[in-house]
Amino acid sequence: MSPLLDIDEVEHRYRDVVALGPVDLQVDAGEFLVIVGPSGSGKSTLLRLVAGFERPTTGSVTLAGRPPRPGRDVGLVFQQPRLFPWHTVNGNITAALRWAGVPRAERPAAAASLLAKVGLGDLGKRRVWEISGGQQQRVAIARALAARPRLLLLDEPFAALDALTRERLQEDVRGLTDTEGQAAVFVTHSVDEAVFLATRIIVLSDRPGRILLDLPVDLPRTGVPAAELRGWAEYAALRGEVATAVRAIQPS
Numbered sequence: 001m002s003p004l005l006d007i008d009e010v011e012h013r014y015r016d017v018v019a020l021g022p023v024d025l026q027v028d029a030g031e032f033l034v035i036v037g038p039s040g041s042g043k044s045t046l047l048r049l050v051a052g053f054e055r056p057t058t059g060s061v062t063l064a065g066r067p068p069r070p071g072r073d074v075g076l077v078f079q080q081p082r083l084f085p086w087h088t089v090n091g092n093i094t095a096a097l098r099w100a101g102v103p104r105a106e107r108p109a110a111a112a113s114l115l116a117k118v119g120l121g122d123l124g125k126r127r128v129w130e131i132s133g134g135q136q137q138r139v140a141i142a143r144a145l146a147a148r149p150r151l152l153l154l155d156e157p158f159a160a161l162d163a164l165t166r167e168r169l170q171e172d173v174r175g176l177t178d179t180e181g182q183a184a185v186f187v188t189h190s191v192d193e194a195v196f197l198a199t200r201i202i203v204l205s206d207r208p209g210r211i212l213l214d215l216p217v218d219l220p221r222t223g224v225p226a227a228e229l230r231g232w233a234e235y236a237a238l239r240g241e242v243a244t245a246v247r248a249i250q251p252s
């Protein structure tokens, strides 16, 4: 079976700067891929290529067999929620549903279901400034899911949140790809976040980013409480392996 996402021998340059590659990477439906790498290693460039905002200088990127269409084929979540401040929570989700082509009559039920999915069931009528940063990021995730994308791209989405809020969001996001065959590509600087969320971790080198480590993570996705899982010996061993790879990166 062909992969959902196929990054085939991709290199990307900005004028004379080689930002990324060559990178060869395939992601299947259901995978939760986490990318770890130093600043400037091309992580955002990789996400922009997958979102269709950039075309690779060499090689090809295909999603379900076609070049990704910008703003259409993937759901995007950034470090800042980037919500419409003049809309309510519901208004933000409804705007995304409209953009995704969901018929008007179906939008209220679809919005309610998305908000329930991210744990915000009763906050639909609130204004964006009336909810916390963590809740705003939940709205951003619900909005990214509105078009039912096969692939969700998350670029350091929890970096600006406090530790407790971050852990709660990690626990909720971890389950997102377990249903409906969606896949996620998630960028982080946190080794611990990578091990907790991933079914597979990629460590990128310094610029131009190349794959230094491609590590499957075989921790249970359901049935073990998060706090317990974080204390497992296998969890610590994976964290150690990724941290060692990250520490070994030589600045270019």
Ligand code: ADP
Pocket (backbone or CB within 6 Å): 014, 015, 017, 018, 019, 037, 038, 039, 040, 041, 042, 043, 044, 045, 046, 207
């Ligand atoms: P990361 O997300 O890992 O920090 P980026 O993908 O943002 O890395 O950047 C990779 C490299 O490409 C960096 O050296 C950066 O300076 C360079 N770069 C990124 N975007 C541009 C651009 N639009 N024009 C020129 N250089 C860029």
